[in-house]
Amino acid sequence: MNILVVDDHPLYRSGVAYTLQNAGMDVHVVECAALDTAFQRLDDGLQADLVILDLQMPGYSGLDSVRSMRSRRPEVPVLVLSGNEDPAVVRECIDLGAFGFVPKSAPSEQFHAALTLVLSGGVYLPPTSLSVATPASRAQQDAWGRLGAQLTGRQRQVLMGIVQGKPNKVIARDLGLSDTTVKSHVAHILDALVVSNRTEAVYALARAGISIRDLESSPPPVH
Known part of the structure; x- marks a missing residue:
């Protein structure tokens, strides 16, 4: 598995690389x-299986680093690292198709959790980002539990595209x-x-702990 750390x-780049190499996975950083x-x-x-990207890169302002990576390499999952923990910034990164967002202040356990989830096809959002969102309704929670049986194989492929920000x-x-x-x-x-737009759909998956692989392994609905 190849992971590109940008x-x-x-010192921080080397620290991320060290953490990856000692995470018990067969990775080339x-x-x-x-x-x-x-x-x-x-x-x-x-051939990168994942790009771990610092949000603020020389020559790029705001979220342009994420925009550029998603535009030029939309097939490669991106996990954003940033010292900016503003929930609005997190949401914008997800809007652009990032598979996850980890604050640089996060403990190593949170980084490992994010890495594991993103590599399994899920979307990782920091707890602070999820906590400010509108609480999930009972109808949403019930719908998330039945999601695998509600979507066809083609719809699961479309959902992957939504998660990737396409x-x-x-x-x-x-x-x-x-x-x-x-x-x-x-x-x-x-x-x-039970959501009204694409970004809410991504947040719903993250809050429900659902990965695309979970959906792919679910049996198709019986008609």
């Missing part, structure tokens, strides 16, 4: 001090479907999760 602070260097490694053929047109292209068909699948997914 952070311009040498590639360190990059600049985002453009990371893009070059990927363009040269590096727009409908990209999901349609990747799956060989029409835009109209994807839009219909998205509407069904939102209904199944």
Whole structure:
């Protein structure tokens, strides 16, 4: 498994790499001090299973580092690390398709939990981010428990695209479907999760502790 760590602070970057190499997993860690260097490694053929990305990178402002990575390499999951713990920033990162967000102040156990969940196809959000969201209703909790049986295999593929932050047109292209068909699948997914938009859907999965692999392993509904 190849994990690309992109952070311009040498000590922190080395600390993340050390933690990864001692996490009990078979990983090969590639360190990059600049985002453009990371893009070059990927363009040269590096097959990354995960990118761990510092939010603030030289030459990029705001969330541009996440935007650039998601735009250029949408197939690679991104786990954001940041000293900024503002829930609004967390939500924006998820809006852009990040698979998770870990504050740099988080203990190592939280980092391990995030890493495990993201690599299994889930979305990790810090507890502080989840706690400020509107409490889940009983109807939502019940719906999340039945989700695997409510979605077809194709809808689970569309849900993965939603989690990755892909727009409908990209999901349609990747799956060989029409835009109209994807839009219909998205509407069904939102209904199944009892949410009103795509970002709420991602938060719902995170709060319910549901990963895409959980959905893939669920038996299809019986008609």
